[in-house]
Amino acid sequence: MESLLQSHPTFTPKSPFSKPFAFSFGKQRTCNVKLRALNKSSQDGSSSVEGVRKDSVLLGAEKDEQKTYNIVFATSEASPYSKTGGLGDVCGSLPIALAARGHRVMVVTPRYLTGGPSDNKFAAALDLDCRIKVSCSGGVHEVAFFHEYRAGVDWVFVDHPAFHRPGNPYGDTYGAFGDNQFRFTLLSHAACEAPLVIPLGGFTYGQNCLFLANDWHAGLVPVLLAAKYRPYGVYKDARSIVVIHNLAHQGVEPASTYSNFGLPPEWYGALGWIFPTWARTHALDTGEAVNVLKGAIVTADRILTVSQGYSWEITTPEGGNGIDELLGSRKAVLNGITNGIDVNEWNPFLDEHIPSHYSLDDLSGKIECKIAEEIGFIGRLDYQKGIDIILSGTPDLLQDDVQFIMLGSGEKQYEDWMRATEATFKDNFRGWVGFNVPI
Secondary structure, three states, X not given: OOOHHHOOOOOOOOOOOOOOOOOOOOOOEEEOOOHHHHOOOOOOOOOOOOOXXXXXXXXXXXXXXXXXXXXXXXXXXXXXOEOOOHHHHHHHHHHHHXXXXXXXXXXXXXXXXXXXXXXXXXXXOEEEEEEEEEEEOOEEEEEEEEEEEEOOEEEEEEEOXXXXXXXXXXXXXXXXXXXXXXXXXXXXXXXXXXXXXXXXXXXXXXXXXXXXXXXXHHOHHHHHHHHHHHHHOOOOOOEEEEEEOOOOOOOEEEHHHHHHHOOOHHHHHHHEEEOOHHHOOOOXXXXXXXXXXXXXHHHOOEEEEOOHHHHHHOOOOOOOOOOHHHHHOOHHHEEEXXXXXXXXXXXXXXXXXXXXXXXXXXXXXXXXXXXXXXXEEEOOEOHHHOHHHHHHHHHHHOOOOOOEEEEEOEOHXXXXXXXXXXXXXXXXXXEEEOOOOOO
């Protein structure tokens, strides 16, 4: 496998730039960064992203051998600021681990404000007094940046009214937000601009960056690098990795919404998608759509999943969610790295939220923990997680003397079921809709 420096995306637009597509670099940015508040920010780790070793992928190399990189995470979730599941965990802990290895790391994620106590998580983030203009969805939208330097990482929060509403990052009790395509288009544009315009610690990350675009929400990042920046000599040495945490969600919308992305018309083929006949809604349905994750897959330099097993599974018809053949065609750059955990946060010897501590040397406390809770489920309330099996088996299970606690959010029908089950089995079932670390 060639190095990232030598790799190329598989998609080439038809008749590229036959009709010049106007982009402006610099004219629509206004930044007056409060440097005195950032004097503890990251130090210069600038370097090109050439020569990333295929067997290390940043984490596998010995510390005294590895080069350092400017790494930019683009993600819809990052714990402790926002989290609905594993994506938030990974993007909240992996950046810290990479920074500890000497890399300069930035995480770009929305500044979600719900009007509740969770807003306090952003209390330490300062307004950088930096604004950019994003042309998408039929207009020009102003986006602001907030910043917190914590645990060696630059946490950059994208601020826009579209991220200010009750609910979780993707929806509320009524279902998914109808403007998610717009919201995460803003995130992707902002993630591409942030390394260029925000002088953290006195200087920007610059163009020589390695972008990690997580799931479809940040899937436009590789496409923007290829279509919006490189034709003008910007980010020509940058590289991108799309990280697939959950292939079931691909950011699919009607084909007519392509113009909302702020991309040149000739790049439609990168995102264009046609549903198979069996998946269409009626006989006159042509099946034409845009698929953001598909665009990321064909333009990114590398594709990663959360495990080796999942990297194989998504290339099969059973696990490929309709794009298994496409993923199979990119097997040469597809790999899996098993998700890790924050060993400090999830250490049972130190965890303040469990009834008794234990360790490898003394497991006696684990017995008390098992007695305190017999059965538990933590995860996204989604069909692919097997929630239907839990639904069918719970009534019989709760006839016995057990305690069953469920924690998660997702499809409204499952959230409503959790509430109804708790009302019916008050003595031995508790359902918490959302995420709560102590529970």
